[in-house]
Amino acid sequence: MSRLPSKWNVWSISLLALLVIGIFYHVIQRPLSFIIPIVVLGGIFLLYKYPPSFIRGNSSQQGRTYVKQSRTAASRTKPKKPRSKTVPFRVIEGGKEDDDLPKYH
Template identity: 40%
Template sequence: MNRRFHPFFIVILVLMAIGIIFRMMTTPFELIVAIVIFGGVFLLWKYPPSRFRKANGRKPSSSAKRTKERRKNVPFRVIQGNKRDDDGPPEKPHTYH
């Protein structure tokens, strides 16, 4: 399979690269600070400290499960509606003219 990128996606990637290169030339410290902050947030999200992890609760034992009661095999019941049969001509929709 030939997987090609959409031209709009390529333009966005080129503009992002130009912006990053320009930012590195003008104010590299701001870019480094942003990378460090995003990296720290990513690491905290991926590997949270032990005090923030969710405690694994005990699972109920399999013997405590309830057994499902079998349902009765009841045939479907038809409820009479108020809709008219399609034997006659259809009604005209009401308009406010």
């Protein structure tokens, strides 16, 4: 017994088989109609993955390298700001009077 997913019924399998046959027949009859879109989409993908330098927009920083400062160097250059005080949580009493429930639980 084959273990097909529940959404694969007879109609889905027959539609998929006809689709594969149609694509195969179309590739045999007119191969150029599939090669051109594949080349165009491949070119778009390559330009997206590896954009040229004039598209990237970093022409102003050509030749410059970014040097990351270490923590000690960064702490020496910046003055230390005083940290804010830690304030304990305050309980704000509500206006609802309910005698049935205890105030603390």
